[in-house]
Amino acid sequence: MDLELVPPHGAFVVVRNGEETMAGGALRRLSDGVGEIERMWTAPLARGRGYGRRVLAVLEAAALDYGYRTLRLKAAPSQAAALALYRSVGYEPTEARGLIGDYLYFEKRLS
16 A cells, blocks of 8 residues: 555545445645545445545544645546535635646645
């Protein structure tokens, strides 16, 4: 596993139902006080059941534990469900980065 995805700077979360992997995601350090959510994924048959929301909540809690005050992430414009999830929990498009290549960039201040 990539060392930047393990404590005390990162985390890797996997949700399983029995033998089946349902969702996952990772947190890594970008700079002092700033982390990045990446590798968010939900199995096609598990979508719409809240697994991604749970993974994101665990990663955000880990980020607070590690002292991050800002989280960033990116998603492709075609990922409508992911974009809706991120916006629904407070991630906002970043003007500085906007659409770069095939991605939209978002940021959230943690409290």
